Amino acid sequence: MYNYTDFDAAFVKERNAQFRSQVERRVDGxxxxxxxxxxxxxxxxxxxxxxxxxxxAIPYGTLxxxxxxxxxxxxxxxxxxxxxxxxxxxxxxxxxxxRDVPDMLDALAEVQMHAIQTSGNTIRNVTADHFAGAAADExxxxxxxxxxxxxxxxxxxxxxxxxxxFKVAVTGSPNxxxxxxxxxxxxxxxxxxxxxxxxxxxxxxxxxxxxIGKVLRDFLPREDLxxxxxxxxxxxxxxxxxxxxxxxxxxxxxHENGLDDIRARVxxxxxxxxxxxxxxxQELLAGIxxxxxxxxxxxxxxxxxEDARRHYPAxxxxxxxxxxxxxxxxxxxVTISLKAHGATPGDAxxxxxxxxxxxxxxxxxDELRISHEQNVILPHVHKSxxxxxxxxxxxxxxxxxxxxxxxxxxxxxxxxxCALATARSIPIAQDIAKRFDELKLEHDVGPxxxxxxxCINACGHHHVGHIGILGLDRAGVENYQxxxxxxxxxxxxxxxxxxxxxxxxEIIPAxxxxxxxxxxxxxxxxxxxxxxxxxxxxxxxxxxxxxEARANAA
Amino acid sequence: MPRNFTPKVVTANHxxxxxxxxxxxxxxxxxxxxxxxxxxxxxxxxxxxxxxQQTNVVVGxxxxxxxxxxxxxxxxxxxxxxxxxxxxxxxxxxxxxxxNV
Numbered sequence: 001m002y003n004y005t006d007f008d009a010a011f012v013k014e015r016n017a018q019f020r021s022q023v024e025r026r027v028d029g030x031x032x033x034x035x036x037x038x039x040x041x042x043x044x045x046x047x048x049x050x051x052x053x054x055x056x057a058i059p060y061g062t063l064x065x066x067x068x069x070x071x072x073x074x075x076x077x078x079x080x081x082x083x084x085x086x087x088x089x090x091x092x093x094x095x096x097x098x099r100d101v102p103d104m105l106d107a108l109a110e111v112q113m114h115a116i117q118t119s120g121n122t123i124r125n126v127t128a129d130h131f132a133g134a135a136a137d138e139x140x141x142x143x144x145x146x147x148x149x150x151x152x153x154x155x156x157x158x159x160x161x162x163x164x165x166f167k168v169a170v171t172g173s174p175n176x177x178x179x180x181x182x183x184x185x186x187x188x189x190x191x192x193x194x195x196x197x198x199x200x201x202x203x204x205x206x207x208x209x210x211x212i213g214k215v216l217r218d219f220l221p222r223e224d225l226x227x228x229x230x231x232x233x234x235x236x237x238x239x240x241x242x243x244x245x246x247x248x249x250x251x252x253x254x255h256e257n258g259l260d261d262i263r264a265r266v267x268x269x270x271x272x273x274x275x276x277x278x279x280x281x282q283e284l285l286a287g288i289x290x291x292x293x294x295x296x297x298x299x300x301x302x303x304x305x306e307d308a309r310r311h312y313p314a315x316x317x318x319x320x321x322x323x324x325x326x327x328x329x330x331x332x333x334v335t336i337s338l339k340a341h342g343a344t345p346g347d348a349x350x351x352x353x354x355x356x357x358x359x360x361x362x363x364x365x366d367e368l369r370i371s372h373e374q375n376v377i378l379p380h381v382h383k384s385x386x387x388x389x390x391x392x393x394x395x396x397x398x399x400x401x402x403x404x405x406x407x408x409x410x411x412x413x414x415x416x417x418c419a420l421a422t423a424r425s426i427p428i429a430q431d432i433a434k435r436f437d438e439l440k441l442e443h444d445v446g447p448x449x450x451x452x453x454x455c456i457n458a459c460g461h462h463h464v465g466h467i468g469i470l471g472l473d474r475a476g477v478e479n480y481q482x483x484x485x486x487x488x489x490x491x492x493x494x495x496x497x498x499x500x501x502x503x504x505x506e507i508i509p510a511x512x513x514x515x516x517x518x519x520x521x522x523x524x525x526x527x528x529x530x531x532x533x534x535x536x537x538x539x540x541x542x543x544x545x546x547x548e549a550r551a552n553a554a
Numbered sequence: 555m556p557r558n559f560t561p562k563v564v565t566a567n568h569x570x571x572x573x574x575x576x577x578x579x580x581x582x583x584x585x586x587x588x589x590x591x592x593x594x595x596x597x598x599x600x601x602x603x604x605x606x607q608q609t610n611v612v613v614g615x616x617x618x619x620x621x622x623x624x625x626x627x628x629x630x631x632x633x634x635x636x637x638x639x640x641x642x643x644x645x646x647x648x649x650x651x652x653x654n655v
Contacts, residue, residue, distance in 0.1 A: 027570070029610045047613055049637055050647045052572040080646055095646065098570050344643045415633060416641035424636075426643045476631050 001064055001367065002147050002291045004112045011155075012109045015116060019043045020102035027099065042122070044115030045101055048419050054093045054101060055118040056108060060128035060146040060170070061089030061370040063113075068357035068368055070111040072350035078104050083353065085338060085346040087410055087461055088167070089127050089370045090118055094417055116154060121162045123153035123233070129171045129178045130371035133294060134333050134379035136325040139189050140196060142172035144289040145225065148281065152226050159233055163240030164248035166233065167205075174490065179372060181213040181492040182206050182464055184250045185232060190219065197221050202232060202262070203254030206458035210494045211251040214259050216266065224270075227277045231270035235262065295365035295380055297328045305383040308390075315390050317443075318401040323386075326379075332386065334364075334378040335371070336393060337400040337408060341437035345411045345429050346374030355396045359389055372461075373410055375403070405442045406450060406515065407433035410461055414454025414471060415478075421454035423471025423478040424504075428452055431508045436515070445515055448529045451486070464488035466530045467514065468495045469507065480507040482514070484541055485533045498542050499549075510545055517544035560630075561622050562598050563589040564605045565637070566612035574637045574648070575612065577605050582612070584648065586638040591620065591627050 004012075019039070026036040040046075044055040056071070063071075071091055075083050078100045079093040086092055096104060108114055118125055126146045133141040149168055153159065159166070171178040172189040180186025186201035198220045204213025220228055236250045239257065247256075254262050309316045324333040336356060339345050348356070356376050360368045363385040369377035381389065393399045402408050409432060412418065414425030429452055436442045451465030455472075462468030468483035479501040486495030502510045515529075521540055522532045533541065543549075563586065564577035575582045576589035583589060592598040598617055605615035618634050620627035629635040640647025 027610075032609055033569075033613050047567055047572055049633075050573060050640060080644075094641075097572060347643075415636055416643055424642060426641075430643065473633075478632060 001062060002059075002143075002288060008112070008151075009109070012112075012114050012116070015043070015114070016102065016105045016109055019105060023098060023102055038120065041119040042116070043101075043105065044118035045096075046119065046419075048094070048417050049415070049421075050417065051095045052098060052101070053417065054096050054104060054115060055086070056091050056093070056113060056115045057118050057125040058089050058091060058113070058370050059150050060126055060132065060143050061130050061372075062128075062132075062143060063368050063370070064366050065357035065361040065368070067111045067113055068353050068360070070107060070113070072353035072357070074104055074107055075350045075353070077107075082347050082349045084344070084413065085348065085370050085374050085376070087346075087372050087374060087412070087459055088125055089130070089372055090125060091370070092413070094413075119165075121164050121166075123149075123156065123159055123162075123166045123168065126150050126153070127167070127169045127178055127183075127372060129173055129176075130369045130377050131177060131324060131333055131379065132172060132369075133292065134326055134331075135173050135175075135177075136327045137175050138173045138327065139191055140172045141292055142170040142178075142187075142189060144285060144292050145187070145189075146170045147288045147292075148226070148285050149229065151284070152229070152281070158230075159237065162233070162237055163242045163253075164245070164250075166236075166250070168229075176488075176490040176492075177371075179461070179464065179488040179492075180204070181490075182210075182461070182488060183213065184236075185229065186213050187225075192219050195221070198225060200228065200232075203251040203259075204492075205249050205251040206461060206463045207249070208246060208456045208458075209249075209252065210458070210463040211255065212492050212494060213251075214254065216259070216263055223279075223282050224274070226281045227274045228266070228270055230273060231266045234269055234273075235265045239265070295367075297331060297380070298382060300330060300382060300384055302330055302383040305386050308387040312387075314394075314399075314401075315387060318390055318399060319386065321401040321405065321443075322403045326381075328380075330383055332381050332383050334381050334386070334389065335403045336376045336378065336398050337402055338375050338398075339402055339408050339433065340397055340400045341402075341407055341433045342430050343397075343433075344426050345409050348376070352396050352398055355392060355398065359392060363389055373408065375408070402442060404447050404449070406436050406445050406448045407442055409433060409450045409452060410465070411452040412454050412459035414452075414460075418454060418459075420457060421471070422456070422473040423454050423480065425452040425454040425460055425469075425471055428469060428471070428480065428504070428507060432511055435508055435512060439512075441515070444525075445519065446525070446528055448515070449488075450511070461488060462486070463494045464492065465495060466528075466533070467511065469511075472501065474501065478504045480504070482507075482510065482545065484538060485530065487530060496538055498538065498545055500546075513544055513547075514541060517541065559593070559595040559598070561620050561627065562592045562617040563620050563627055564592070564598075564601050564615055565589070565618045565634075566605060566615035569609075569611055569613055577601060577615075584651070586620075586629070587626055589620075589627055591622055591625070592617070 453460035483495030
């Protein structure tokens with residue numbers, strides 16, 4: 001893992017001291033709220049519906065046990081004993097008080113963490129494949145590049161006042177687990193003639209105008225990455241619209257000017273600034289890569305694992321659902337579900353955080369990951385340790401075997417916390433998960449991603465959910481729209497809206513109808529919901545969702 | 555004919571704690587039931603100006619609609635209902651404080 005240099009540590013320390021002083025000046029009246037707001041947002045501090053909210057960066061979703069322990073300590077000392085892991089691989093605290101935030105930031109800095117650029121019109125926390133460095137299908141670990149981008153973008157003087165926020169994601173695998181096509185810039189590591197480089201995707205995004213990113217450069221040599229990124233953001237910084245907040249993201253800039261025009265401008269700018277990058281960035285990258293050297297894997301029998309699979313059906317079910325293939329034989333990637341049926345998606349108590357940290361330390365080469373799907377991952381686990389890990393997780397309510405299934409729901413905080421929300425998300429997620437647990441159907445239904453957003457800004461990624469749910473305020477009543485057929489992977493697509501929305505009381509039965517209907521529509525049990533949707537289209541699902549309309553039309 | 559002015563309260567977030575507060579005749583309260591009910595538009599505008607000027611106590615003051623039963627205000631919109639109560643996934647926020655009274 002990356003370790004702070006003296007420069008990094010001094011930078012974060014100074015930034016925290018500045019923020020402490022800014023808070024003091026706000027409290028004593030020297031700063032107005034209008035003056036203070038941009039300062040607090042630069043440090044991840046929002047004012048939400050019931051309280052302040054602090055969003056802490058977990059760069060590319062990677063952390064060690066000491067950092068996870070510290071997140072738990074902060075939750076106990078300054079919050080209500082839990083944290084909320086987000087769809088951008090960050091953690092949010094929902095209840096801090098203003099005067100405590102500088103102390104929280106200092107506590108984070110002690111373990112090399114911060115909340116810088118988790119908000120505001122800057123380049124945000126860079127996200128990456130949560131299986132990075134472990135996945136069997138990987139070309140290369142994307143995290144060194146993500147760290148390089150973090151260092152380049154942090155406090156970048158040209159990019160502190162962009163037209164709007166700017167999100168970058170990196171994946172090193174052909175199977176895209178980082179939703180790169182729904183980012184302002186998505187980077188896919190690719191190989192050509194034995195040389196590694198990047199496919200650069202630009203102009204993707206969700207929100208009120210969802211768009212799938214377009215390929216700006218199909219092969220960018222590795223050493224050209226930073227100047228090319230700088231050229232893109234620079235072109236956007238000048239061209240992006242500042243007259244209308246809803247048209248300010250780069251997806252609109254690309255859409256309005258056309259991909260060819262943007263490409264020409266980027267290439268022109270790139271040619272101009274490329275000579276300024278003399279190779280220092282590549283030296284830095286080499287140092288960062290050394291920090292991400294793979295752990296010393298052990299070669300040992302997996303008989304304990306195979307015995308446990310044979311004898312314990314609950315363990316087998318969990319192993320079948322929550323493990324992914326590791327690139328090293330004998331190892332597995334463990335995804336710990338933060339989606340126990342009826343729990344708040346992405347929430348972990350301090351006790352759960354400590355257990356996960358201890359398991360990572362003892363069995364997982366001291367590494368944890370946060371996924372954008374709001375789960376926690378132990379990326380490097382020897383299979384012989386899995387039975388012990390499973391029983392420890394189960395005792396702390398973390399043994400749910402539902403990864404990728406209908407109850408593994410992404411949900412934004414919605415109107416239970418968020419000041420921007422138009423409806424609640426969390427109770428809908430809880431009720432869907434509980435209902436399908438009662439029906440004991442989710443393993444029969446198979447892979448199905450439900451994603452719920454509590455407003456048009458789409459933090460819950462509803463546009464790329466196989467089933468997307470968008471909560472709106474319709475004449476003072478919560479109302480939920482359903483979209484179908486979204487996909488956030490390498491075969492990305494935006495879901496289609498089926499029809500009129502449903503009330504809070506109607507939405508759970510509607511989802512049940514939809515899923516039971518899919519079971520009748522699928523050609524065979526192995527055909528997933530998304531495959532069935534792509535085969536039969538919207539109409540049969542529409543007929544299932546709105547039986548009255550069909551009756552009236554008949 | 556003057557348009558109908560529906561009853562309102564002045565509400566905001568507390569600067570230090572960040573929680574929801576309501577204006578009373580001579581200060582602020584954390585409970586909607588104790589808020590001052592404003593039934594006159596000109597008066598409401600003045601009270602809001604007064605609240606917005608207290609920048610060292612409150613953030614983001616605005617007028618929120620209420621229904622009035624007897625002397626007690628209650629929210630008309632679900633957003634204000636959540637603000638007055640707290641989140642629905644945990645008994646945190648105001649519902650927690652009320653339970654402890």
